[in-house]
Amino acid sequence: MQSFAEKLESIQDALRKQSLDGWLLYDFRRSNPLACKLLGLDEGILLSRRFFYWIPVQGEPLKLVHRVEAHHLDHLPGKKHAYSSWRELETQLALALQGKGRVAMEYSPRNAIPTVSRVDAGTLEVIRSFGVEVCSSADLLQRESIWTAEQLETHYYAARVLDSAVAGAWEFIGARLAAAEAVSEYEVQQFIISRFQEAGCVWAGDPIVAVNAHAADPHYTPSENRFAQIQKGDWVLIDLWCKRKEPRAVYADITRVGVADSKPTERQQEIFGIVKAARDAGARLVQERFEADEPVMGWEVDQAVRDVIDEAGYGEYFVHRTGHSIDTNDHGDGANIDNLETQDRRCILPGTCFSIEPGIYLPGEFGVRLEYDVFVHPDGRV
Structure with missing residues (x-):
C-alpha cells in the first residue's frame, strides 16, 4: 500500500496543475471522513479535537493538532504545531495561509456535490477571514478512487x-x-x-x-x-x-x-x-x-x-x-x-x-x- 509520503509528490503536482496554493484538510469528531480516509486515520482512533493538515503546493506540510491529541498525525510528513486555545489555532492558521490565494477544502459551491461538502460553514468563515479563496477539493479527492x-x-x-x-x-x-x-x-x-x-x-x-x-x-x-x-x-x-x-x-x-x-x-x-x-x-x-x-x-x-x-x-x-x-x-x-x-x-x-x-x-x-x-x-x- 502506498504511504502518504509517497502520495505527497503526486498531490502537489495536482495542486500545481489546478493552480491551487495548497490543500487544507480539516476534521472535528470525524465530521470529514474524506480527510480521515486520505490521511490514514484508523476508525479506532479517538478524534475529539479539531485538527488541520496543510499541504502546500510546494514544500513541507504543516500539522495543527490539539495538545490533548498531539500524536494523531505523527505518521504523516510535515512540521507539527500543537495548540490549546482557539486563539493559538487561529494564529497558526493565519501564519500558514499568509499570502496564499486559492486553497482547496472539502467544500462544494452551492452544495453541488454533497458527498464532498464536509467542512462546516463556520470553519469556512474562519479560513476566508484570512483573505484566501476556498475552492473545492472534489477533483483532488477523485484521485483517491x-x-x-x-x-x-x-x-x-x-x-x-x-x-x-x-x-x-x-x-x-x-x-x-x-x-x-x-x-x-x-x-x-x-x-x-x-x-x-x-x-x-x-x-x-x-x-x-x-x-x-x-x-x-x-x-x-x-x-x-x-x-x-x-x-x-x-x-x-x-x-x-x-x-x-x-x-x-x-x-x-x-x-x-x-x-x-x-x-x-x-x-x-x-x-x-x-x-x-x-x-x-x-x-x-x-x-x-x-x-x-x-x-x-x-x-x-x-x-x-x-x-x-x-x-x-x-x-x-x-x-x-x-x-x-x-x-x-x-x-x-x-x-x-x-x-x-x-x-x-x-x-x-x-x-x-x-x-x-x-x-x-x-x-x-x-x-x-x-x-x-x-x-x-x-x-x-x-
Missing part, C-alpha cells in the same frame, strides 16, 4: 462472488417453487448473505430482494419482520454488493431481475428492454469518448441514459441518478453518473470504476433496475 492493479483483482473476486450468489438465489427460488414449498424475500436475502460469508466477503447494508410492487421501491429491503412471499409468476429484483475482507479491497455491485415463471409478460419484457437499452447507451458513450481520447463527465453519461428512458415515455419513473463511484466504499468518492440529483461535472478518470444502473419503477406494479460496473483501465480501455 483510482484503483491499483491489486485492487482491480479484488473487484474481479467480488464480482465472481456476486455472480455465483445471484445464480444460486435463482436456483434456490426455483427449487422451492418446484417443490411447492414457501419461499420469502427474506429467506433469499439470507441465502445470499450466507454465500458472502462463505467467500470471506463483507458488505455494507443487506442485499435487496424485492418482489412485484416492492421492486418499484428502489431501496426496499426485506427484514426478519417485513417480507413478502415469492410465488409462481412473480417478478423479482435482486440488488447485491460486497467486497473481499482485506485492506484496500474494492466493491462490486450488481442488480438483476427475473420472473418466477417460464417467461415474462409483454409488459415486463417491454420495460426490461427500455432499461437495457438505456444502460447500454451510457456504457457506449463512455467507450466512445475514451476511444476518441475525449473527456466525459458524470452528468453527460447520466443524460445519455436518461434520454433513452425519456424518449420511451417513462422519464417520470426513473427517479434516481444513473450510477455511483465505486472504490473501497460501495458508494465511492469519484465522479457519480448524475444529472438528476446533482450535476456531477467531474470527469471520469482512467483507473476508476462506477456503476450504470438505470431503472423504471411503476408504483403498485413492479420495477426494473439493471446494474453493472464499468471500469476504465489506465490505458483508456473500458
Whole structure:
C-alpha cells in the first residue's frame, strides 16, 4: 500500500496543475471522513479535537493538532504545531495561509456535490477571514478512487462472488417453487448473505430482494419482520454488493431481475428492454469518448441514459441518478453518473470504476433496475 509520503509528490503536482496554493484538510469528531480516509486515520482512533493538515503546493506540510491529541498525525510528513486555545489555532492558521490565494477544502459551491461538502460553514468563515479563496477539493479527492492493479483483482473476486450468489438465489427460488414449498424475500436475502460469508466477503447494508410492487421501491429491503412471499409468476429484483475482507479491497455491485415463471409478460419484457437499452447507451458513450481520447463527465453519461428512458415515455419513473463511484466504499468518492440529483461535472478518470444502473419503477406494479460496473483501465480501455 502506498504511504502518504509517497502520495505527497503526486498531490502537489495536482495542486500545481489546478493552480491551487495548497490543500487544507480539516476534521472535528470525524465530521470529514474524506480527510480521515486520505490521511490514514484508523476508525479506532479517538478524534475529539479539531485538527488541520496543510499541504502546500510546494514544500513541507504543516500539522495543527490539539495538545490533548498531539500524536494523531505523527505518521504523516510535515512540521507539527500543537495548540490549546482557539486563539493559538487561529494564529497558526493565519501564519500558514499568509499570502496564499486559492486553497482547496472539502467544500462544494452551492452544495453541488454533497458527498464532498464536509467542512462546516463556520470553519469556512474562519479560513476566508484570512483573505484566501476556498475552492473545492472534489477533483483532488477523485484521485483517491483510482484503483491499483491489486485492487482491480479484488473487484474481479467480488464480482465472481456476486455472480455465483445471484445464480444460486435463482436456483434456490426455483427449487422451492418446484417443490411447492414457501419461499420469502427474506429467506433469499439470507441465502445470499450466507454465500458472502462463505467467500470471506463483507458488505455494507443487506442485499435487496424485492418482489412485484416492492421492486418499484428502489431501496426496499426485506427484514426478519417485513417480507413478502415469492410465488409462481412473480417478478423479482435482486440488488447485491460486497467486497473481499482485506485492506484496500474494492466493491462490486450488481442488480438483476427475473420472473418466477417460464417467461415474462409483454409488459415486463417491454420495460426490461427500455432499461437495457438505456444502460447500454451510457456504457457506449463512455467507450466512445475514451476511444476518441475525449473527456466525459458524470452528468453527460447520466443524460445519455436518461434520454433513452425519456424518449420511451417513462422519464417520470426513473427517479434516481444513473450510477455511483465505486472504490473501497460501495458508494465511492469519484465522479457519480448524475444529472438528476446533482450535476456531477467531474470527469471520469482512467483507473476508476462506477456503476450504470438505470431503472423504471411503476408504483403498485413492479420495477426494473439493471446494474453493472464499468471500469476504465489506465490505458483508456473500458
